[in-house]
Amino acid sequence: MSYKVVVAGGGLIGASTAYYLTKSGAEVTLIESKDIASGTSGACDRAIMLQSKKPGPTLDLAIESIALYKELEAELETELEYRKSGGMIIIETPEEMAAMEHMVERQQKAGIDVKLITGKEAQERQPGLSKDLIGSTWWEEDAEVNPLKVSFAMANAAKSRGAKIKLGTPVKRLLTENNRVIGVETPTEKIYADAVVVAMGVWTPKLFEPFGVDVPIIPRQGHILVSERMPSFLHTGILSAAYIANKLKRNHQSEDPDPFGVGLAIGQTHSGSLLIGGSRQFTGYNTETNPEVIRKIGEAAVRAFPLLAKARIIRAFTGLRPYTPDGMPILGPVEGMDGVYIAAGHEGDGVALAPISGKIMAHMVCGENSGMDINTFSLSRF
Numbered sequence: 507m508s509y510k511v512v513v514a515g516g517g518l519i520g521a522s523t524a525y526y527l528t529k530s531g532a533e534v535t536l537i538e539s540k541d542i543a544s545g546t547s548g549a550c551d552r553a554i555m556l557q558s559k560k561p562g563p564t565l566d567l568a569i570e571s572i573a574l575y576k577e578l579e580a581e582l583e584t585e586l587e588y589r590k591s592g593g594m595i596i597i598e599t600p601e602e603m604a605a606m607e608h609m610v611e612r613q614q615k616a617g618i619d620v621k622l623i624t625g626k627e628a629q630e631r632q633p634g635l636s637k638d639l640i641g642s643t644w645w646e647e648d649a650e651v652n653p654l655k656v657s658f659a660m661a662n663a664a665k666s667r668g669a670k671i672k673l674g675t676p677v678k679r680l681l682t683e684n685n686r687v688i689g690v691e692t693p694t695e696k697i698y699a700d701a702v703v704v705a706m707g708v709w710t711p712k713l714f715e716p717f718g719v720d721v722p723i724i725p726r727q728g729h730i731l732v733s734e735r736m737p738s739f740l741h742t743g744i745l746s747a748a749y750i751a752n753k754l755k756r757n758h759q760s761e762d763p764d765p766f767g768v769g770l771a772i773g774q775t776h777s778g779s780l781l782i783g784g785s786r787q788f789t790g791y792n793t794e795t796n797p798e799v800i801r802k803i804g805e806a807a808v809r810a811f812p813l814l815a816k817a818r819i820i821r822a823f824t825g826l827r828p829y830t831p832d833g834m835p836i837l838g839p840v841e842g843m844d845g846v847y848i849a850a851g852h853e854g855d856g857v858a859l860a861p862i863s864g865k866i867m868a869h870m871v872c873g874e875n876s877g878m879d880i881n882t883f884s885l886s887r888f
């Protein structure tokens with residue numbers, strides 16, 4: 507039987523879901539209010555970093571996802587700028603060292619062969635790093651990819667497998683009949699389907715509000731600075747220990763002594779520009795940049811790479827991470843509303859988890875066994 511499925515949202519997660527659904531033989535309509543990757547997936551970094559992910563369901567997902575990424579360029583016959591570049595978490599203070607020692611021990615127990623290296627070894631591995639660093643982690647399996655290319659390639663692959671793609675078309679509401687979702691309404695038409703997958707990132711809760719269903723996804727703003735083109739010098743993905751500490755903070759309701767959550771995340775695009783992040787802040791749906799945050803990110807970058815003091819920043823932007831209270835995405839059906847599924851809430855891991863999220867959703871909707879314990883990701887855990 508061929509399922510008729512509407513996917514709402516054309517970011518990394520919606521495009522991936524549409525692609526894998528077409529592979530499972532579904533008849534797909536992907537509906538995007540603006541353009542492919544016009545939301546968070548077009549305002550983010552490019553890291554597929556597994557070394558710091560907590561052992562358990564999210565790490566398991568990430569391992570499956572990286573396996574899919576390794577095949578994806580060949581499968582989609584498209585250059586995605588996927589590169590197994592390895593990754594480092596740089597350490598500036600003894601407190602950070604203690605936290606990273608703990609993390610490395612935990613990851614090694616889980617079979618992730620991440621190592622602690624000295625500051626000197628870090629500089630040898632990545633020339634230009636500050637001599638003041640007291641150490642770093644290193645794991646060779648971390649990777650990077652261009653999220654825009656992934657989103658477009660998956661949407662295009664879905665299209666060439668028969669999916670209809672409607673851009674500039676907001677889903678206004680879910681259509682229901684006897685507690686069952688039977689399709690969606692756009693400004694111009696009603697589209698009926700056997701199933702609807704809502705992959706609208708931080709905008710996902712809006713479709714469920716009229717039904718009294720609370721989807722606890724909160725926008726968590728992050729800044730990125732873009733440098734002028736520079737000769738290629740970053741050989742690996744680099745985060746700071748402060749970045750990891752801020753990512754793990756779950757304090758959206760309380761006062762935070764560091765309101766901007768600044769920690770370094772730096773990578774270099776194929777064209778030579780540096781993408782320098784980041785910050786983590788709950789500012790609602792506001793995407794304005796803040797000069798104070800930009801300055802603090804610049805300072806963190808120059809502390810790590812003194813040579814960047816002379817680099818020119820050509821622009822800065824923000825993106826909204828779809829935060830959930832436990833840091834895990836929501837992938838699954840909605841209790842009491844048959845026919846609708848959520849694929850959203852990937853916070854700072856949506857690039858890394860896009861392929862596996864789409865594959866899981868396709869299996870779930872088409873009634874196939876994904877071979878993974880996916881109940882952990884259901885909305886009903888909240």
Ligand SMILES: Cc1cc2nc3c(=O)[nH]c(=O)nc-3n(C[C@H](O)[C@H](O)[C@H](O)COP(=O)(O)OP(=O)(O)OC[C@H]3O[C@@H](n4cnc5c(N)ncnc54)[C@H](O)[C@@H]3O)c2cc1C
Pocket residue numbers: 514515516517518519520537538539540541542543544545546547548549550551552553554555675676677678705706707708709727728729730783784824825826827828849850851852853854855856857858859
């Ligand atoms: C600064 C920053 C850095 C990041 N760095 C990384 C990283 O290095 N590695 C990593 O793994 N992750 C990273 N992330 C996280 C990652 O970008 C997100 O998890 C991911 O992009 C979320 O994808 P999505 O498809 O769920 O959401 P989106 O990309 O936001 O897609 C949702 C789509 O839904 C559309 N939409 C909204 N309303 C409607 C409607 N009514 N009808 C139809 N369509 C609608 C939007 O236009 C949008 O295109 C970062 C995020 C930020 C902000």
